[in-house]
Amino acid sequence: IYAEKKRHMKRVLLGAVAVLLACELYFWLFGNSLRALVLGTVVFFTAFNLLEASLPSLISKVAPAGGKGTAMGVYSTSQFLGAALGGILGGWLFQHYSLSGVFLGCAAMALLWLVFAVTMREPPYVTSLRLPLSAAALHEVGLAERLQAVPGVADAVVVRDEAAIYIKVDTQQLDRMSLERLIEAAPATC
Structure with a gap:
């Protein structure tokens, strides 16, 4: 702890x-x-x-x-x-x-x-999240890259087979509401 x-x-x-x-x-x-x-x-x-x-x-x-x-x-x-x-x-x-x-x-x-x-570097202090994706967000090009630009997001990977995105975040820096709005704001058509 x-x-x-x-x-x-x-x-x-x-x-x-x-x-x-x-x-x-x-x-x-x-x-x-x-x-x-x-x-x-x-x-x-x-x-x-x-x-x-x-x-x-x-x-x-x-x-x-x-x-x-x-x-x-x-x-x-x-x-x-x-x-x-x-x-x-x-x-x-x-x-x-x-x-x-x-x-x-x-x-x-x-x-x-x-x-x-x-000789090891100090590890990143991140937590893993798995968020479900809508069908529109699932096919959105560049979603993972845009999410990585959000302060506090260290890594993001879209897994289409699971209709989800895996994200590593620093909880002390992350604005979770902004992250979820960005995911929900995917266009309805691709």
Whole structure:
């Protein structure tokens, strides 16, 4: 909620990844006591759950208006492939380098993620809308381009098969009534 309301998504993402990295190093150094494992696990899963909630939101923000479903499908597939490959890699590290090797391997992956995340641009703070289109508006040439000229509209895609338009908007800048009037003002004939 903080990341969305205050528009600090990148900062929160970087913080969560840094906490994961710190937890892996903590487990590597102090993972021999039950108390340390419990404390580390609570902190680790706090950061993990934050990422689990914020990454899909981040993906939907950066995906184009007409490609959100595809982007989420790729994300979901990557997530499950990562879980499978992570288990295989973790098992290999444990077999060859013991538990310390697993923690150091995970710390290396978290560090790599942090390096890439630092270079990431701040994501756009947009919300996706799906608005139905009348038959006249559906065939209007240039409707998506005119809508993109409305302040607060970041992207617009007409999907004729669904008789709808998908729009990404910044709700703090958008005048929703102007947007809806523009859609309704489509000429009756094409």
